[in-house]
Amino acid sequence: xxxxxxxxxxxxxxxxxxxxxxxxxxxxxxxxxxxxxxxxxxxxxxxxxxxxxxxxxxxxxxxxxxxxxxxxxxxxxxxxxxxxxxxxxxxxxxxxxxxxxxxxxxxxxxxxxxxxxxxxxxxxxxxxxxxxxxxxxxxxxxxxxxxxxxxxxxxxxxxxxxxxxxxxxxxxxxxxxxxxxxxxxxxxxxxxxxxxxxxxxxxxxxxxxxxxxxxx
Amino acid sequence: xxxxxxxxxxxxxxxxxxxxxxxxxxxxxxxxxxxxxxxxxxxxxxxxxxxxxxxxxxxxxxxxxxxxxxxxxxxxxxxxxxxxxxxxxxxxxxxxxxxxxxxxxxxxxxxxxxxxxxxxxxxxxxxxxxxxxxxxxxxxxxxxxxxxxxxxxxxxxxxxxxxxxxxxxxxxxxxxxxxxxxxxxxxxxxxxxxxxxxxxxxxxxxxxxxxxxxxxxxxxxxxxxxxxxxxxxxxxxxxxxxxxxxxxxxxxxxxxxxxxxxxxxxxxxxxxxxxxxxxxxxxxxxxxxxxxxxxxxxxxxxxxxxxxxxxxxxxxxxxxxxxxxxxxxxxxxxxxxxxxxxxxxxxxxxxxxxxxxxxxxxxxxxxxxxxxxxxxxxxxxxxxxxxxxxxxxxx
Numbered sequence: 277x278x279x280x281x282x283x284x285x286x287x288x289x290x291x292x293x294x295x296x297x298x299x300x301x302x303x304x305x306x307x308x309x310x311x312x313x314x315x316x317x318x319x320x321x322x323x324x325x326x327x328x329x330x331x332x333x334x335x336x337x338x339x340x341x342x343x344x345x346x347x348x349x350x351x352x353x354x355x356x357x358x359x360x361x362x363x364x365x366x367x368x369x370x371x372x373x374x375x376x377x378x379x380x381x382x383x384x385x386x387x388x389x390x391x392x393x394x395x396x397x398x399x400x401x402x403x404x405x406x407x408x409x410x411x412x413x414x415x416x417x418x419x420x421x422x423x424x425x426x427x428x429x430x431x432x433x434x435x436x437x438x439x440x441x442x443x444x445x446x447x448x449x450x451x452x453x454x455x456x457x458x459x460x461x462x463x464x465x466x467x468x469x470x471x472x473x474x475x476x477x478x479x480x481x482x483x484x485x486x487x488x489x490x491x492x
Numbered sequence: 493x494x495x496x497x498x499x500x501x502x503x504x505x506x507x508x509x510x511x512x513x514x515x516x517x518x519x520x521x522x523x524x525x526x527x528x529x530x531x532x533x534x535x536x537x538x539x540x541x542x543x544x545x546x547x548x549x550x551x552x553x554x555x556x557x558x559x560x561x562x563x564x565x566x567x568x569x570x571x572x573x574x575x576x577x578x579x580x581x582x583x584x585x586x587x588x589x590x591x592x593x594x595x596x597x598x599x600x601x602x603x604x605x606x607x608x609x610x611x612x613x614x615x616x617x618x619x620x621x622x623x624x625x626x627x628x629x630x631x632x633x634x635x636x637x638x639x640x641x642x643x644x645x646x647x648x649x650x651x652x653x654x655x656x657x658x659x660x661x662x663x664x665x666x667x668x669x670x671x672x673x674x675x676x677x678x679x680x681x682x683x684x685x686x687x688x689x690x691x692x693x694x695x696x697x698x699x700x701x702x703x704x705x706x707x708x709x710x711x712x713x714x715x716x717x718x719x720x721x722x723x724x725x726x727x728x729x730x731x732x733x734x735x736x737x738x739x740x741x742x743x744x745x746x747x748x749x750x751x752x753x754x755x756x757x758x759x760x761x762x763x764x765x766x767x768x769x770x771x772x773x774x775x776x777x778x779x780x781x782x783x784x785x786x787x788x789x790x791x792x793x794x795x796x797x798x799x800x801x802x803x804x805x806x807x808x809x810x811x812x813x814x815x816x817x818x819x820x821x822x823x824x825x826x827x828x829x830x831x832x833x834x835x836x837x838x839x840x841x842x843x844x845x846x847x848x849x850x851x852x853x854x855x856x857x858x859x860x861x862x863x864x865x866x867x868x869x870x871x872x873x874x875x876x877x878x879x880x881x882x883x884x885x886x887x
Binding site for chain 1: 495496498499502598704800802804805806807808811813859
């Protein structure tokens with residue numbers, strides 16, 4: 277996938293208010309291209325998470341069209357969405373979507389079982405780089421702090437092959453130091469695979485080199 | 493799959509699965525043994541001496557005082573005879589497979605027997621029925637009026653009467669079936685101013701028909717040669733369909749006919765078949781309830797794991813992959829239950845066999861193939877239905 281295009285997308289919940297409001301996304305035509313990085317900044321309640329859910333196919337309660345390389349995503353079936361989520365689109369959700377009963381490593385292995393290029397050693401190296409030691413990474417994630425969970429979800433997003441990476445408020449529970457490490461790891465990965473980056477933020481941004489900033 | 497199964501195991505309700513296992517085990521054992529018994533009974537029916545096959549009934553009209561007086565007054569009247577329309581009605585009864593009248597001799601018959609110096613003679617009669625109603629091997633069962641020797645079939649009860657009645661009370665030797673050829677039997681037929689004497693060879697002993705039978709072709713020729721006017725039949729032989737007895741017996745009762753012998757056996761067979769069907773039905777109900785219980789248990793697990801399944805979907809797992817651990821769990825439970833039920837049924841089978849052997853002297857086949865085949869069919873059906881339903885519900 278090289279390009280995601282939004283054409284006149286308006287969430288159903290905002291259909292009454294959007295025509296009169298100022299947004300660079302809702303109701304507009306815009307694209308996210310491979311190799312580019314975008315920061316979407318907005319206060320809470322403006323639909324950042326909603327947009328991420330639309331892009332990943334978890335929700336479809338909107339008007340307008342979202343397309344991947346010109347193909348309307350409403351037409352994708354279960355197996356095509358599975359393929360998109362495995363190989364083309366990597367998402368770090370705001371609610372993290374981790375399995376509470378599984379350890380940090382197992383949560384990541386649950387993802388890499390679908391795209392087995394990544395080795396266990398790579399996973400543990402990445403977790404350690406983000407300050408999660410051997411003992412911590414073997415504990416169930418519901419015993420970890422929110423910040424630690426956020427880093428686990430980040431590694432899970434990073435280990436899969438993708439052309440576009442979406443990060444929904446990735447550093448909301450992190451200190452600046454870990455946020456910088458995260459940004460560096462993202463930079464390394466994207467420079468290797470050329471993937472696009474879409475990051476959302478309420479104001480405390482992931483310190484990344486963005487090509488564009490959009491106010492929602 | 494390991495991690496998905498690990499997630500599934502954390503949401504398993506062991507109590508519900510235990511109830512399923514017990515219910516399914518009981519139901520499957522009952523169904524396996526019930527159907528096995530029913531199918532083995534079908535194989536036993538090749539043997540005539542059992543109670544499960546379609547029955548052979550000899551039907552007569554009851555002899556009443558009024559009828560006796562009427563036949564004395566009007567010479568040709570025989571109130572016990574079946575008319576053509578009555579026979580046609582009997583033929584059309586649902587459950588009647590085959591029907592034929594008894595042909596009787598309409599001339600004088602005298603019988604003579606000689607055995608180790610004892611001479612017996614009596615006035616008697618001969619009858620015949622179509623060969624398909626006989627319960628003895630039919631080789632050499634033919635005779636012509638010009639033959640000097642004819643085969644006869646004698647009721648087994650006659651031999652019993654002789655051995656346990658006459659021989660015992662007159663201190664003369666008993667006769668086995670093998671030695672019966674040593675008895676010299678002759679018959680003399682008289683009528684139309686002619687007579688003929690024939691040696692008789694006992695071709696067999698019948699449990700089914702309580703009469704002295706000769707081949708049908710011989711009797712029809714003898715009736716033409718020695719006989720007077722042929723009379724309407726007074727006895728009918730009926731073969732019922734395997735499950736037709738109750739309907740036929742209802743018709744017989746409604747029309748005031750009687751069943752000669754065999755009726756009690758047939759009634760017992762009908763009752764036993766119904767009991768067997770009821771047992772199979774109870775087993776089937778158990779099995780269906782167990783099937784539904786497992787399905788509901790798995791459905792509840794899917795419902796409880798809805799959030800987890802949504803996460804799996806967001807990670808890129810297909811619906812098929814998400815359903816797979818639940819399907820594996822159900823198939824595993826089905827397999828374990830079927831294996832245990834098969835073992836249980838095979839252990840209990842000798843008990844049923846011993847009961848069956850009392851009803852069927854020929855015995856019950858000892859092979860276990862039917863039970864194993866049935867278990868495999870039940871497993872495949874159950875597993876397939878669980879797999880399909882779980883997939884459809886795992887959206």
